[in-house]
Amino acid sequence: MGIPSQYVWCNWDPKITLPLMAFIYLVTGRYRRKDYHKSRILRKIWNYIVIFDFLCIYLFKVKIPLLIGKNVVCDRYVYDMIADLMYDGLYNEKASKILLKLIPEPDLTFMLDVPEEVSDLRKDDTKDSVNIKESDNAIDYLKIHRKAYLQIAESLNIPVIDATREFDGLHEEIYLRVLQRYTSMNE
Template sequence: MTTRRAKGMLITLSGIDGTGKSAMVGCIRDTLLSKWGAPSRYVWCKFGDHPFSRLKIAQRAKRRPAASPPEPHHTRRTPSLPLRVYGSLLLILHMAQIVISVRRPLKRGEVVVCDRYIFDTIVDLAHDLHCSVARAEKLCGARWIPQPDVRFLLDLPGEIAFARKDDSYSAARLEERRALYLSIAPAHQLTMVDARQPFDQVARQITGAVEAQYAQGIAQ
């Protein structure tokens, strides 16, 4: 049976690489389709890696020696002018993607499921482009940016995440990024999910919250 909401719905999954976001996207979409007859739109919404740009800002962080001690984020140097220009260009392209791939479908009443979103962009700006968290939040805080109906943060220690997916950042860098996610989670009301749990438990927690929110939209 097909049961449609009166308006669109935005679901986002955030977290460091290796937490299982992509797998959870599949669970969410399958659940909405099988139980509610609701198709959904999948959006890969990673800053610096989208249909408008294949530039990978993370390469800068990956090339840093793993043995070098991380700089505290409150003491990191001011980004150079070329880096600021580069970051600004990527941010413009990223916002254009959000308009086309997220905002417009929501206005048409579609369900959109994002693998990464502006919360991940805040972390990318702070970690990879040496932007302060406050500045990154301001850049990603425009009122026109759609706010998720359900927003998850899949949390996992860096070492475990690296063991699951070792083709990204080092375990130490993943732990740096994890700390940034945890620092912004309360202010952005991210629903914490312990990704150390068995897959089925994580899936039940996430799909249960999504179904509850979807049903609430129907009731309204």
């Protein structure tokens, strides 16, 4: 439609915290990120540390493109990182609320929901592509993440769309939501 846009996945990819993670491992000799939940101190402070990384991600992937006039479509935005922290046993509600206050609320938000079995069938590389605990299988991971996303959606009043429907109907609903929001913002 000729609308200047940019798609981004705002996944947490440690940059600033990477040296800190290396330092923690060197000092303790045992704590890798998947083990941080075992440390009382790391459970308390890790969310605050991660906020700095996410603010950098937000700045480069979202804020700068917005400043140059693009519309930014964020895949999972900050909610992906919060769901990961829940899965890792590192979620801190107070820190997450601070993060949500530091970054702007999206103009339009919705979550696509599918049962974990459907998700696993659609994407069969879950076990290999994400940081799954050794004790979990792909279905366990997907169940925990789905529950986290639904909790996030409920707490933030984010509409949840059933994504098990036929693609054409789902596409039409999303297209109409986006178009309606875009036109209402530019009137």
